[in-house]
Structures are given as structure tokens and as C-alpha cells.
Amino acid sequence: MKVVRLRNDPWEWKYTAIFSEKFNGEITNASDISQLDHFIYAAKFNPIFPTLIILSLTYLLILSGYLLLRKDTKKVTIFLLSLVAIYVLFGIVVTDSPTIGGRYFTVTFLTIGAINLVAAVLLSIREKNGGLICES
Template identity: 40%
Template sequence: MWIIIQFGLAAILLLFSTLAAWYEGSAILDNPLEWKHSTPFSQMMYGQVHSKSHISQLDYFVYSAKFHPFFPIIMAISSLYLLILIGYYFLKPQNKKFACFLFILGGGLFLLGCFFMDSTTTGGKIFFYIWLVSGSLCTATAIITYFQVLNHNPRR
């Protein structure tokens, strides 16, 4: 029952923070000087962005993460929490698989942090550290969980 409550609260927090980040990111429409630097999704679809109508909704999140990172940070943390909670729910009875899940997730978070390593914006730097710390915590938890399984199961 407790896991359902956690899942519900995290999902509500994710939904609220997503809507807030989307709203804050819509400010990119009024900032044409940032269109070249903050519209990677639109540039993939249309090439160079010349008008507001060519800006993808996904680019709102990019702009928000760069210049108003509070809600995108809440989005990232609640998404990560939900992902770990789902992995825990389905893989906890099989501790080795849960440890492998956390190890792979930690590696993915480190990799994600590499995209933000050289960021010049405050939001980018914050996301670099979030992915770095989250990856470290997932990896450390995976190692601890794995060795606890080995110590409790001497037959391996």
C-alpha cells in the first residue's frame, strides 16, 4: 500500500512540475536571440528557426531547464524516483536483477551527465551535478545490494 502512495505522490509532482516547466519555457517565444541556442528539437525538424510557429513544444523544456531550472529539476528528480520505484516494485524479490537495474541506471545517468558537462548556463551546470550525484548513488546502491545478496547466499 505504501508503494502505491509513493507512486501517486511522485506522479502528481511530476505532472505539476511538467506543466510549470512547460509554462515557464514558453517564454522562448518572446526571446528570438535564444532560438539559435535553445531549440535543438525544432532545428532537427525544421532546420534553422525563423518564426515562433517553428518552435517545438519540447524546446520549451530546454529553455526552461537552461534559464528557469527549478521545475525541470523537480521533473528530473520525480521521474528518476518513479523509475527507481517501478524497478524496486518489479525486481526487489530478485535482488541481483534489481542491483543490475540500478547499475545500468547509474551508468545511464553518468552518460546523461556528459551531455551537460561543458554547459555555460546555471541550469546546465545544476543538471550535470544532479546526473553525477544520482549516477553515483545508483551505482553505490547497486554495489551494496549486490554484495548483500552474495553474503546472504553463499552458494552464489
């Protein structure tokens, strides 16, 4: 199987090396391409590891937010709802991508958003019920 890399694919630079073009101007050599553009290229065509990176970063973000805000469940709920908005927005942005990575990331972002929404709703219900998720 042939390994295709962004550096070896000059016609792809126009579509994938967006950040390098914004920071450095026109891309003339493969050495002008930033690491962020390599991540985007990998996410487009070989999305397994970039998806794992996004999931790990999301876990760290949620854990950090919880640890910083755990004394006030209302703030944790607002934090989770803001993450819902961000991840749903990311999911909508990558929805139109024709690549397999775009489809993976759309599903990943929308799933993370849905999980955060459920967590925020459960926390809100628990706060209203005085610590219980369901009344019996």
C-alpha cells in the first residue's frame, strides 16, 4: 500500500494547507507546511488517530472543567452546554466534507455534543431534585 503524504501532494496544498497559507503566504515548498495542516490532512484521509486525539482532548477538557467547577453544579452544567454548542458547531462545519475523515468527524463531534447534552440535563435534574437523578 502506497503511503500518501501532504508533502508529496502539491495539488492538495491548495485545499488542505489552509493554516500555512494564512500564516506564511503562498506555499512554494513542502517545508512551508505547518504541523496543523498535517493534522488536517490526516483527519481527511486517515481519520482513526486524529479521532482518538480529539476524543482524548475532549476527555481532558471535560475532566479539567469538572475538577475546576465541581463545587457549583450550575457552572458545570453551563460548561457542558457550552461544549455542546461548540461540538455541534464543529459537526455542522465539517458536514459537507466529501472525504471519509469528514464523515468520521461529523459523527464524532455530534456524538460528543449529544453526550455532553445528556450529562448537562442529568446534572440539572439532579440539582433540582436535591442530589437524586430520579424520584421514587
